[in-house]
Amino acid sequence: MSKRGPEGLPDPAGPSKRTKKALDGDGYVDIEEDEYASDPATDSALVPRGATINFSALTRKLAEGRREKGDEVDGDSLDTHRRQQDALVSHIFMDQDFSWLHLKPDHASRPLWISPEDGHIILEAFSPIAEQAQDFLVAISEPVSRPAFIHEYKLTSYSLYAAVSVGLQTEDIIEVLNRLSKVPVPEAIISFIRERTLSYGKVKLVLKHNKYFIESSHPETLQLLLKDKVIRDARVVTQQADTSIKAATFTTMKAPVKGNLVIPGTKEADKKKDDNAASRDSTEAYKANDADLFTSVVGVEGDEIDEDDDNVHAFEIDDAKIDDVKKRCNELEYPMLEEYDFRNDTINANLDIDLKPATTIRPYQETSLSKMFGNGRARSGIIVLPCGAGKTLVGITAACTIKKSCLCLCTSSVSVMQWKQQFMQWSNVTDRQIAVFTADQKERFAGESGIVISTYSMVANTHNRSHESKKMMEFLTSREWGFILLDEVHVVPAAMFRRVVTTIKAHSKLGLTATLVREDDKIADLNYMIGPKLYEANWMDLAAKGHIANVQCAEVWCPMTPEFYREYLREQSRKRMLLYCMNPKKFQACQFLIKFHEDRGDKIIVFSDNVYALKAYAEKLGKPYIHGGTGQVERMRVLQWFQHDSNVNTIFLSKVGDTSIDLPEATCLIQISSHFGSRRQEAQRLGRILRAKRRNDEGFNAFFYSLVSKDTQEMFYSTKRQQFLIDQGYAFKVITHLDGLDNLPNLVYKTKDEQIELISSVLLANESEADLGSDIRADEGDLAGTVTSKDFGDPSKFPTTYRTTGSITALSGGQYMSYAEQSKSANKKLAREIAPRHKLFAKRDKDKATARKEARTTGRS
Numbered sequence: 001m002s003k004r005g006p007e008g009l010p011d012p013a014g015p016s017k018r019t020k021k022a023l024d025g026d027g028y029v030d031i032e033e034d035e036y037a038s039d040p041a042t043d044s045a046l047v048p049r050g051a052t053i054n055f056s057a058l059t060r061k062l063a064e065g066r067r068e069k070g071d072e073v074d075g076d077s078l079d080t081h082r083r084q085q086d087a088l089v090s091h092i093f094m095d096q097d098f099s100w101l102h103l104k105p106d107h108a109s110r111p112l113w114i115s116p117e118d119g120h121i122i123l124e125a126f127s128p129i130a131e132q133a134q135d136f137l138v139a140i141s142e143p144v145s146r147p148a149f150i151h152e153y154k155l156t157s158y159s160l161y162a163a164v165s166v167g168l169q170t171e172d173i174i175e176v177l178n179r180l181s182k183v184p185v186p187e188a189i190i191s192f193i194r195e196r197t198l199s200y201g202k203v204k205l206v207l208k209h210n211k212y213f214i215e216s217s218h219p220e221t222l223q224l225l226l227k228d229k230v231i232r233d234a235r236v237v238t239q240q241a242d243t244s245i246k247a248a249t250f251t252t253m254k255a256p257v258k259g260n261l262v263i264p265g266t267k268e269a270d271k272k273k274d275d276n277a278a279s280r281d282s283t284e285a286y287k288a289n290d291a292d293l294f295t296s297v298v299g300v301e302g303d304e305i306d307e308d309d310d311n312v313h314a315f316e317i318d319d320a321k322i323d324d325v326k327k328r329c330n331e332l333e334y335p336m337l338e339e340y341d342f343r344n345d346t347i348n349a350n351l352d353i354d355l356k357p358a359t360t361i362r363p364y365q366e367t368s369l370s371k372m373f374g375n376g377r378a379r380s381g382i383i384v385l386p387c388g389a390g391k392t393l394v395g396i397t398a399a400c401t402i403k404k405s406c407l408c409l410c411t412s413s414v415s416v417m418q419w420k421q422q423f424m425q426w427s428n429v430t431d432r433q434i435a436v437f438t439a440d441q442k443e444r445f446a447g448e449s450g451i452v453i454s455t456y457s458m459v460a461n462t463h464n465r466s467h468e469s470k471k472m473m474e475f476l477t478s479r480e481w482g483f484i485l486l487d488e489v490h491v492v493p494a495a496m497f498r499r500v501v502t503t504i505k506a507h508s509k510l511g512l513t514a515t516l517v518r519e520d521d522k523i524a525d526l527n528y529m530i531g532p533k534l535y536e537a538n539w540m541d542l543a544a545k546g547h548i549a550n551v552q553c554a555e556v557w558c559p560m561t562p563e564f565y566r567e568y569l570r571e572q573s574r575k576r577m578l579l580y581c582m583n584p585k586k587f588q589a590c591q592f593l594i595k596f597h598e599d600r601g602d603k604i605i606v607f608s609d610n611v612y613a614l615k616a617y618a619e620k621l622g623k624p625y626i627h628g629g630t631g632q633v634e635r636m637r638v639l640q641w642f643q644h645d646s647n648v649n650t651i652f653l654s655k656v657g658d659t660s661i662d663l664p665e666a667t668c669l670i671q672i673s674s675h676f677g678s679r680r681q682e683a684q685r686l687g688r689i690l691r692a693k694r695r696n697d698e699g700f701n702a703f704f705y706s707l708v709s710k711d712t713q714e715m716f717y718s719t720k721r722q723q724f725l726i727d728q729g730y731a732f733k734v735i736t737h738l739d740g741l742d743n744l745p746n747l748v749y750k751t752k753d754e755q756i757e758l759i760s761s762v763l764l765a766n767e768s769e770a771d772l773g774s775d776i777r778a779d780e781g782d783l784a785g786t787v788t789s790k791d792f793g794d795p796s797k798f799p800t801t802y803r804t805t806g807s808i809t810a811l812s813g814g815q816y817m818s819y820a821e822q823s824k825s826a827n828k829k830l831a832r833e834i835a836p837r838h839k840l841f842a843k844r845d846k847d848k849a850t851a852r853k854e855a856r857t858t859g860r861s
C-alpha cells in the first residue's frame with residue numbers, strides 16, 4: 001500500500017515506489033512505462049499510475065511549463081498587471097503563495113478553493129449554493145472542520161473510494177469541483193482524483209451459497225489480484241477452476257437484475273402505498289436526485305451510473321482469510337465493494353417485516369439510506385449521524401428494506417434491550433421474529449428467518465463459553481445472514497471486529513456511529529472491515545432544522561484553593577486527578593450552576609467518571625446518583641424520578657450514562673470529571689442533551705458545562721476533548737468567574753476549616769479511588785476503556801484550541817454571572833515555591849515530607 005502522509009494523501013517521499021517494489025517482490029507485476037497516466041491535459045511523465053504525487057512540486061512544474069509556453073498568458077495588460085501584483089505579495093506568503101493559481105473572473109459566486117499542496121478544500125459556508133456544495137463535498141471528501149462560516153474538507157484515497165462506491169464517476173467529480181472552484185482545479189489534484197478512482201469499484205466481494213467470491217467484470221483485474229501471494233493463497237481452487245490464471249477459468253456469473261426498490265418510511269413508500277399502479281423505479285429516482293444536485297450546483301446533467309456487464313468473473317476465497325484478502329486488496333488500491341443483491345437472493349428466506357404505517361423517516365435519514373441502497377442493492381459501509389439524530393431508526397429501516405435475517409451488535413446489554421424495544425416500536429416485527437443473545441438471555445427466533453440482537457463481546461469472546469452460549473454461537477455461525485448491523489462502530493477494538501467479521505457470514509454490513517474518531521488511530525481499519533463511509537451529516541445543519549437541540553457550550557475555570565494546589569504539585573499523577581476533581585471551588589461552581597439551572601426549570605445531569613468524586617458531590621449536594629455498582633432496580637428508580645418527579649431535577653451519572661441512557665428530559669449537562677482527553681466521550685455526553693424534548697420551543701437552548709480546575713493537567717485534557725465538537729461547529733466559551741457565587745446561601749466548603757477537612761479526606765483516600773476504568777461492569781462492555789492518558793500525548797505539544805471569552809448573560813440569558821480575568825493567583829506563587837530549592841532547604845523539606853507520610857500511614861491504620 002502506498003505510504004500516506006498525515007492527511008491520508010500520499011507521502012511525497014515516494015511511496016509508490018514501495019508499492020511497485022512490493023509487487024515486484026512477489027515477481028508478478030510489470031509496471032510498464034505505458035501505464036503512466038496518459039491524460040492529455042497533464043504532463044504524463046509526471047504522474048505514473050499508482051505513484052504518489054507531490055502536489056506542490058507537480059503543480060508548480062506544470063504552471064511553470066505553461067508560463068514558458070505562454071499558454072496561460074494571453075498577453076493582455078490585465079494579466080501583466082496581475083503578475084506585477086503577485087510579485088508584490090509573494091514575499092508575504094512565502095511557500096504558501098498560491099497567487100499563480102489565478103482567480104476566475106466570477107470567483108465571488110463560486111464557493112470553493114482547493115489547496116494544490118495537500119488537497120484540502122475550503123468552502124465558504126455563507127455562499128448561496130453552499131448547501132449543494134456541501135452535499136457534494138461530503139460525498140467526495142472528509143469533513144475536517146465545519147464551523148459557522150468557513151468549512152474545511154480534505155480529499156483522501158478513502159473519501160474517493162467512498163465517492164466511487166456511491167456511484168459517482170471520475171469525470172463528474174472533476175467537473176463539479178471545477179465549476180464550484182474559484183480557481184481552476186490544480187492539475188495535481190485532477191491527477192490524484194483520476195489515479196485514485198481508476199481502479200475503484202472494479203472488484204466486488206460477493207457471498208453466494210455461503211461462500212465468498214471475488215467478482216469482477218474485468219478478468220485482467222482478477223488475474224492481477226491472483227498474482228498477489230496473500231490473495232492467491234486464500235483462493236479456494238475447485239475442480240472446475242484451473243490454478244493457472246486465465247480469464248476462461250474463472251466462474252462466470254450472471255449479473256444481477258435491477259428492479260423496483262423503495263425504502264420504507266419515505267415519501268416514495270407512501271406514494272407507492274397510495275397508488276400501486278404508479279410504482280416507480282427508485283434507482284432512477286436516486287439517479288434523478290444526484291442529477292438534480294449536479295444540475296442545480298453546476299448546470300450539467302449527471303452521467304448514468306454504469307450498468308454491470310452481462311458476464312462477471314469470479315473466484316472463491318477461503319472465508320477464514322476474508323479479512324486478510326480485503327486488507328490486501330485495499331493495499332493494492334483495488335478496494336472491494338461489498339454489495340448485496342438482496343431482492344434476487346432466493347436462497348435465504350425472506351423476513352416479513354416492515355416499518356409501521358405511522359413511522360416516517362426524516363430527510364437526512366432518507367439521504368443516508370439512499371447512499372446505501374442507491375443502485376438497488378445494499379452497499380456495505382458506515383453512516384455517521386450526530387448523537388440523538390436517530391441512528392437506530394436508520395438501522396431498522398435498512399433491515400426492513402433488506403427483509404432478510406439480521407444480526408444487530410451493540411456495545412452493552414442495556415443497548416441490546418433498547419434496540420429490541422426500538423425494533424418493536426418502529427416496525428411490525430413480532431416477538432417470535434426477534435431474539436436477544438446476552439449473558440442473561442439466550443434466545444432464538446422461531447421460523448427460518450429473524451433478528452438477533454447481541455453485544456460485540458458475546459459474539460467475539462471465545463473463552464469460557466457456557467454450553468448454552470456455545471450452542472447459540474453455532475446457531476449464529478452456521479447460517480448466512482442477510483444483514484449485520486454494527487452500532488457504535490468506532491469504539492470496537494480492531495481485533496474484536498476481526499473476530500466478528502470472520503466468524504459471522506453476512507451479505508451486507510452497516511456501521512453506525514456519531515463520532516468517527518478514535519484516539520488510537522485505528523479508524524482506517526473500518527474501511528476494509530466494514531466499508532467506506534457512505535454519509536456524514538452536519539451537526540449544525542440538523543440543529544438549525546430542529547432535529548437536534550441547539551447547545552451552548554462553556555468551560556468554567558475553577559481556581560484551585562492554595563491548599564489543594566500545594567498538594568496537587570506534590571502528589572503523583574493518580575492522586576493528582578482526585579485533587580483537581582475535588583477542588584472546593586469546583587464543588588461550589590457545580591452547586592451554583594445546579595441552583596441556577598434548577599431555578600430556570602432545567603433538568604440537569606452531572607457527569608463524573610471518577611466514582612469517588614461522584615459520590616462525594618452527590619451526597620454533599622443531596623442528589624441521587626448512578627454508577628457501575630448501582631443495581632438495575634435502583635437505576636430504574638432514579639431514572640424514573642428524574643423523568644417524572646418535579647422534585648428531582650438533578651442526577652449524577654458516572655460513565656455508565658455516556659451512551660446507553662436516553663433521557664429526553666435533560667436540558668443541561670455539567671461535567672466535573674472526565675476520561676482524560678477523549679473527544680468521543682465529550683461528543684457522546686453532549687449527545688445526551690441533543691435529544692432534548694423541548695428543543696423545538698422558541699429560543700430554547702441546552703447547556704453543556706465542563707468544570708475545569710485552573711492551572712492543572714485537566715485544562716490540557718479539556719482542550720483536547722473539545723476538539724471534535726469544535727470541528728462540528730460548536731464554540732466553547734470560557735467562564736472565569738461566576739458572579740453571585742460567593743453570596744449563594746448554604747455554599748459548600750466556604751470556610752478554610754471545611755476545605756482543610758476535605759483535603760485530608762482526599763489525601764487519606766486510597767490511590768485506586770482515582771481510577772476511572774473500574775466503573776463499568778464487564779457485561780456493559782466498556783469497549784473503549786483501553787485508552788489511557790498515554791494515548792493523548794504530551795500536553796505541551798498539543799496545539800491550543802481557539803476559545804472565546806464572553807458574557808454568560810449572552811450565553812444563558814442569566815443576569816447573575818459575570819466574567820473577570822484574574823491576572824495573578826495564589827497558585828502561581830505556590831508553583832514558584834515548589835520550584836527546585838537550594839540544597840540547604842531541600843533536606844529539611846525531605847524530612848518534613850517523610851514525617852508527613854508517616855503521620856498519614858499511622859492515621860490510616
Ligand SMILES: Nc1ncnc2c1ncn2[C@@H]1O[C@H](COP(=O)(O)OP(=O)(O)OP(=O)(O)O)[C@@H](O)[C@H]1O
Pocket residue numbers: 360361362365385386387388389390391392393514659662687688691
Ligand atoms: N424519524 C423519526 N421520527 C420521530 N422520532 C425519531 C425519528 N428518528 C429518531 N427519532 C427519535 O430521536 C431520538 C434519538 O434517536 P436514537 O436513540 O436512535 O439516536 P442515536 O442517533 O442512536 O443517538 P446516540 O448516538 O446518542 O445513541 C429517539 O427518541 C427517537 O425516537
